[in-house]
Amino acid sequence: MSSTLTVERAVLGDPRTEPLIRELTHEYVTRYGPGGHEEMARHPAEEFVPPHGLLLLLLRDGEPVAGGAYRRYDARTAELKRMWTGAEHRRQGHARRVLAALESAAREAGYRRIFLTTGWRQPEAKGLYLAAGYTPLFDVTEQPEESRPLPFEKDLAAAAAAGKAPLR
Template identity: 75%
Template sequence: MSGAGRAPVAEFRKVALDDPLVEPLLRELTHEYVTRYGPGAHEEMTRYPGEAFAEPHGVLLLLLEDGEPVAGGAYKRYDADTAEVKRMWTHSAHRRRGLARRVLVELERTAAAAGYRRIYLTTGPRQPEAKGLYLAAGYTALFDVTADPLTIGPLPFEKRLPLVQA
């Protein structure tokens, strides 16, 4: 609840990578990656130009509550039929509320509406909560889920998207 016992006003907003509202996402993701994978992980956050996450081939979505970013994620074109999810994030003060799942569902819906038939993504071997999210959301692991993730490297997943009628 927000304010005097009222639920926060939540909305998804498509934004550009350089939008000031994206700053908490970039800051926290960078910190998370560096904490889990070391200083070289900082490079992941600058690997793709902002236009990779811009329409018509990509999107960057923020979930805002009362105008403040609490979660977000993006996809970019992987191939003609496939969107690749990147930058999944939930603000550290708002975790364990199902927000990442809401963002993932909205990214899937948006990608399907843009004509993509499949979603692909990878997560790191030191992110068991992300692995659990993707498995719970119906993604197929493209690796041996019984193996030690640290012996695999990036953990790839895929999910078929429903055909959206125009």
């Protein structure tokens, strides 16, 4: 029996987002200490709802396996937040699928650019964004400084013009 993957919109507080919040908070606290709780509380839920924000879940047979969100950074820029893949579902391309869906939705919402930061203790996230065509706003050849975020950006209009628009 094959499983079905679907991408669906959700809102924080939806029971399906509970694994995302629980596991992402655990991941942040494990990697960065108590400040991980602060990061998860930094942005209120209403920042991740249309028209300026969005939260997506990748569901396998109705159960969340990955997710991510964006919020308004400025009038032309969406800020990517809350990227998550369940521990038992990693290395299967799920984060890349969520990222592509978020990029497409942000472009449809009128954003021209995506900005994000990831942590210096998240090399897998750094690799994902580099592989997905994001421009690092830091020197990738230098060892990242402890506790310094790693910023990235992507020009959504240029990606679409180059024929690299994400597939749904």
